[in-house]
Amino acid sequence: MAIALDTFFLKPDATGSLQAQVQELVAEGILSGRFKQGEKLPSSRKLAQHLGVSRITVTLAFTELVANDYLSSRGRSGYFVSDSAPVPPAYTPRPTRGPVKDWGQAIARDFTGGDTPRRPQNWREYQYTFIYGQADPSLFDHTNWRQCALRALGARDFAALANDQYDNDDPLLVEYIARHSLPRRGVIARPEEILITMGAQNALWLTAQVLLSSGRKATVEDPTYYTLRDQLMRTGCDLNMVPIDQDGLPPDRISANTDVIFVTPSHHSPTTVNMPHGRRQALLERAEQIDAVVVEDDYEFEMSFLRAPAPALKSLDSEGRVIYVGSFSKSLFPGLRLGYLVGPEPFIRQARALRASVLRHPPGHIQRTVAYFLSLGHYDAQIRRIAQVLHDRRTELDAAIATNGLTIAGGGLYGGSALWMQAPEQVDMAQVAADLLPKSVLIEPGAPFFAPENRRHNFYRIGYSSIESNRIGPGMALLAEVLNQRAQQ
Structure with missing residues (x-):
């Protein structure tokens, strides 16, 4: 039986080359069960005319599908769905018997709600x-990013792409951060003090999970990054929201029983207040007095075009009590989901172990691509x-x-x-x-x-x-x- 020609159409919002779109049309039909094993496809000429593409585009797509065993070619007879093509599983949904499980009681912790807003998808x-x-x-350098991604996909970098690194990170990316990114902020760190994360949000979550629990107290700026506040509330800690003034977080408003202080000194979120040097020194002195850890979110330091930002708070830290959070989301693109944590080795060791238990490590191909993009000068x-x-x-x-x-x-x-x-x-x-x-x-x-x-x-x-x-x-x-x-x- 031949597959009807009018079942094929190109989506107007589809991405990728025309050849890839044709391949996807056929593969999707097979994987969904619409196209059965042994069924004949329309000829390449007729399908090309129907879709409004060149015949060579359809022929190349069919050839690739034959190589992947989705289709088979039978000489002059044309192309057919392969006898060994993937077959979707056949199943019948089991009928519901008796009362439905009350998931409201089964769920131990609530992660919905909170203040994080949603913008329209379109x-x-x-x-x-x-x-x-x-x-x-x-504004993005698509050409060089693509070249770096292709280089990362090469055989030479196959281990970085394919291996389960367990809790390790790409050494090239860590080296660049240690030698280039951090020194620009006045921060010196060894590789053992750097952890790659799935963006700054993931870095803040790891930090909160390692440092806070019920019975501990965190101080946060007010206003602040809403997702951070949601994360901290879910740790069960005592949360103290301190209103900022014209210089940022007032150190004298931080209570003596605070364990962790979260701050955005170089570019307060969301007011953009820049904490002056004297206030930064006073904040570190207050942290020393009460023996608190300081978490510095330096989320947008690269976007400085009016004047150079002040050195990072961590650059003033002589006691090893500041944890630094960096991100590539604003300088590259937010969908990249790549950031990093910098802190004392005992803290990084625990954060690394927690990360490994949740997601092992950020994808190796992404880490290596970013490492090339940075090291070859495209990032700057x-x-x-x-x-x-x-x-x-x-x-x-x-x-x-x-x-x-x-x-x-x-x-x-x-x-x-x-x-x-x-x-x-x-x-x-x-x-x-x-x-x-x-x-x-x-x-x-x-x-x-x-x-x-x-x-x-x-x-x-x-x-x-x-x-x-x-x-x-x-x-x-x-x-x-x-x-x-x-x-x-």
């Missing part, structure tokens, strides 16, 4: 995307390119803010990719954000950053990492229009 389809932490594909070139573009966008944003009479609450002294904004006291920015969606404008309400008992609804964050300069002015004008309407209600 956010790139919006015209004015003032959201934080997303990459602009036009990309950082310079992004910094220039962000500088231009920041200029446009500052002008649009002034033109529309909006208020900046956090200045971002050395750059970054977002601004912390403040609306009139009576305005709820969550309502403004909802009003802006039909106008194709995305912003980030600020309320989730604040502790529940100190929630402020009139703050919001404006990101400019993924919006073109010529859209900033019109988008900010729409924002100002809706905000003023809400202010007058």
Whole structure:
């Protein structure tokens, strides 16, 4: 029996080459059970005409499927689904008998909820995307990244790609971080003091799990990164949210029984406050007085285009009590999910063991690709390119803010990719954000950053990492229009 021609169609949003798309069409039909063993496929000529592609594209796709034993070629008779092609399992769902299990009682801990917001999945389809932490594909070095990925896939690097490293990391990546990334922040560390993580969020989770439990106390900035607050609350620790001032976290507000202090001194999240040198020294002195560990999240230091950021807090640490968290998410792309922890060897040893019990290690191919991208100079070139573009966008944003009479609450002294904004006291920015969606404008309400008992609804964050300069002015004008309407209600 021949497979009907009209069962084949190319998806308009499909990615990859046309040959790969044709291969996927056939393989998907076989794996789903729609195409049976022994069934004949349309001729390459007819299928090419039907799909609107060249005949050689279909022929090459069929040849590859034959090599992978999805299809078989029978001389002049054409192509057929192979007799040894994968067959989906046949099963009948078992009927439910009796009462259904109450999973509300079976679940011991609740991980849903929390304050971490969700943005629309189709956010790139919006015209004015003032959201934080997303990459602009036009700024990424696709060509050199692809070359580094192909090099990492080569036979020479097969061990780094394929082996289960258990709890080890790619030595090339660790070496680059130790010799190049950390010295730029004034930090010196040995390989035994560095752990590769699945992004900064994973690094913070590992740190919280190792250092905190019921009966211990953590101090966190208020406002703060909402996911960090959710993570800490789930450890069962006593959580102390300390409001920041114009210089960041006030050391004298940290209680004497604090075990761990979480801080973003070089670029506070989300206000962008830069903690001055004197405050940093005072924070370390307070940590010494109460014998607390300090966790420094240095999440965006590469995005400095107005002035160089202050050296990392860890560079001032002479007692080995600061744990440093770094990330490549803002400088490369967030989907990479690659970061690193730097700390005393006893701590890294425990964090490494915990990571190994959960996910072994970040994928070897990703680590080696990033190592090549960094070591060959592509990373530094990309950082310079992004910094220039962000500088231009920041200029446009500052002008649009002034033109529309909006208020900046956090200045971002050395750059970054977002601004912390403040609306009139009576305005709820969550309502403004909802009003802006039909106008194709995305912003980030600020309320989730604040502790529940100190929630402020009139703050919001404006990101400019993924919006073109010529859209900033019109988008900010729409924002100002809706905000003023809400202010007058």
